[in-house]
Amino acid sequence: MKVANHTVVEIHYTLKDADGSVIDSSANSDPLKYLQGAGNIVPGLEKAMLEKAPGDTFSAVIAPEEGYGQQKPELIQIMPRSAFDHIEELDVGMAFHAENTHGQPMEVEIIDIDGDEITINGNHPLAGVELHFEIEVVSVRQATAEEIDRGDVH
Template sequence: MKIEKHKVVSIDYTLKDDQGNIIDSSRGGEPLAYIQGVGNLIPGLESALEGGSKGDRLSVSVPPERGYGVLEDHLIHVLRRDQFEGVEELEVGMQFHAHADNGAVQTVVVTKIDGDNVTIDGNHPLAGKNLHFDVAVVEVRDATAEELEHGHVHGPGGHHH
């Protein structure tokens, strides 16, 4: 069975950055299961897997534009410490949920604290990075009608509900 739109694909993967550091990996856990062609995966990885089949192994390098996007300066803000009222101890790496103008909830991370100036960054942690994947295709099957309706995989490697 070929990987094409609306197939459920299970993959083992390891993701590395330009320096070869492992950022993420499914090894030692369940394979990642996703539905091809519905935006579950970043575009660069999904298109590399299209047409593949069980047992395939591939190495894919994905630029930011086909991954988690480029770094957007307008998502980085410097706030004053007193704007974090109610937060007892502010630390680099803390995450907050911010409400964007369009009502969407955005996760921002404190990236720098300099005296009273606190820098927060709303970019995806992997934005602006080249992503290097080693992928093995573990299984390919048809998606169920329910999975297509929900837009995600049920069972091993997917949602349990």
């Protein structure tokens, strides 16, 4: 069976940036299992997976637009220290759960601290990054009706 919409796919992967630094990998762990066509993985990789079969190995380079998007400057904001009064110690790299202007959850990261000015970034950490994948297709099966309805594998 080949990868198509409404199939459950298991892959081993290594994700690197354009410089070859490993960002993430399934090496030494279980394969990643996802539902094809449900938006469970970045769009560019989902497109690259179509028509692949168990045993296939391939590389895919995914542009930011087909990955985690470009950096959005409006998601970088300077906040007053008083907005973090409930936290004693702030450090660059700390992440927090917040809500966007539409009330949807998002994660923000502190990227700079300058006195009482705290700069946060609400962009995905891989926004603007060209993604380099090495993929091995482990298995492909038809998704159950319940998996299709839910939009994920279980």
